[in-house]
Amino acid sequence: MAGNKNFDTIIIGGSYAGLSAAMALGRALRNVLIIDSGLPCNRQTPYSHNFITQDGEKPSVIAEKAKTQVLNYNTVKFHHGLAVSGKKTDNGFAITTHSDEEFKAKKLIFATGVKDIMPTINGFAECWGISLIHCPYCHGYEVKNERTGILANGNFAFHYAQLIRNWTKDLTIFTNGKSLLTPEQTDKITKHNIPIIEKEIAYLKHEKGKVEQIVFKDNSTFGLRAIYSRPDFEQHCKIPETLGCELTEQGLLKVDMFQKTTVANVFACGDNASPMRSIAYATATGNITGSIVNGTMAEEEFH
Template sequence: MKYSKATNYALHTMAFLTLNEKDEAIGVEQLAKMQNLSPTYLSKILTKLVKAGLIESTPGVKGGYRLLKRQKETSFLDVIQAIEGQTSLFHCSLDHKELPHNHGCLIEQVMMNAEAKMKADLDATYIADIARQMKKKGPSLLFCTDYRYKESLIYTIKEHRAMFDCIIIGGGPAGLNAALVLGRAKRKVLLLDENKPRNAVTHASHGFLTRDGIKPSAFKEAAYADLRKYPNIEWAQVRVGTMTKEQGGFSVQTETKETYHARKILLATGLKDQLPDIAGIESFYGSSLFPCPFCDGWELRDRPLVVICEDERVLHLGKLIWNWSKDLVICTNGQRFLTDEQKTAFLANGIKVIEKEIAALEGEDGQLQNIRFADGQEINREGGFVAVDLQQAEAFGKALGCTYNEQGGIKTDPFGRTSVAGVYASGDTTFNGPQQLILAAAEGSKVGAGIVIDLVDEEF
């Protein structure tokens, strides 16, 4: 009985399909990615499993492969024979008729007896039983052949602790571009992303050459399409629970209890916005109220706008928005911090300042129409910009012991290295400049290159 690499991959595939509790068809590309294989190579193996009646192929856009319901008790021997056939492991080609007493080949008899014992052992070992062990111990379990002569050749299963070159936490533009650079450098990369982006409220992203006006979701889809070209890049939509430093690298545990290990960690978890406490503001944020004029100023150009800001940032933001619209009102929501000289400078440029408390923002379908103040006054505005407070989306940097800068971002050098060896940070989480899509992607590219450089220096 033969045992080849193809059989090893067939056993893996059957285990993955057995673990598919929803019994939905799984595409060849997904099955191939699980094993870091070429889909073309795996297709040949799947064809043999279909012909053997162990799995079935389903057509259509959502087509793929799944177990036949009657094959829940498929044995190791069933899979091996589906790939290798019934060929015996050993056959003596000598003519034994000329030997005394015509006893036949004793060596062949020994080998055939051993093979019979091995077949019996494999026929009594079911894929479903092994799959249950895999589910209990975690996904990183490999089938290994351990040829030891005892009573027969025994197949054992050993836990495999995969070590990634880098695990990236966060699937925004910084994390995605870093993954691309690392993948193209032949590095084994895992990207973990909860898929709760800061720009989820945004209908379109701007200022990214060749991608101007793209929906954030479409940008992400295009990014993953690029990553799929590289079999050494893996990703999962999951929330990370904890990270700890260990010998030789880091351990990352997800909230679904998976554990992964890596030599390097890249934090690209981004920021989250904290809006002013004004009734109705969430209804317009991302549709007609925005934080950045470079991202959305063009769409609001020359319209009656408002700048909502409760602190000294209004001195910069008010002047900047004036570039896109001269019909501008500044609202401080009851805060009185501007000097008479500062208000006079705004008025000299046609900018009205209202320091009253805002009662509510009003409008329909995400489009701001009216601002109502606590004293009953109302003004009509068609959109505007708001100064938001920025907070770290996650506290992984603090948990690992990273130093932070005065702005609250993780402190790094130009290549993303933090104060903790092996930990890098990129994108908005560093507070290194304006929070823009193209800048985050560029920083991810640079930090990805820095990680490759450090890995090479360690190995050379």
């Protein structure tokens, strides 16, 4: 990227949270650089829901429209690349990309999301975001009243059983091995006629990501249309940790109500700092972050 290498703010991550933060800062006449590698975590999801005015739209279409609108503000620049390292400087921070380009800014915003760690079940990754879903608010209406599975164990399985029963009564829990549900949880689940199957899973039979059957290691099968699951995750970007940003027990970036991390002048928004994984929430936190960053700069300049 030729030209200016110094900015008021660098935003790492150019999906919904990052673009939303950039719009707020662009409208505040701040010089902003967005660095994005072009690999959002929901890239396999065919449609987005529960985001007012965009219900049923493709996530990529929403993101592209947002990017076009944000770049209408001429103080906002976009760099396609992967940020690989960061360091503190006398006047702020320096970020280096995979192509060894270095950019500097007074403030950093991380809108980098998280990376889902796929379990070692063949077919899981291919179905993820399509028919193997994590959020009933985002996708539950589209599979309402369908034969549905919960691929989880322990407290996650119990939480899903409570929640998803509102969308479908044809519900089965698959623990993929010995159940870790407590006797009390098991009693409540059984009371609501939700079977618990403890067989180990061999693979998921699917057609282009649309699940058809769970195939167990004993060669028995179970037909269904949708599965809820919540795989483990890790931070998509490790730079905040190298700068000293603390993580929560859940592995999220620790932020206060103003999206400030534990390192001065470093902010975070979207999925990397919240368990509420939705486009609407990411967009909202990005907007807040952009406003807070501008307000912080305005206070520092007004002395």
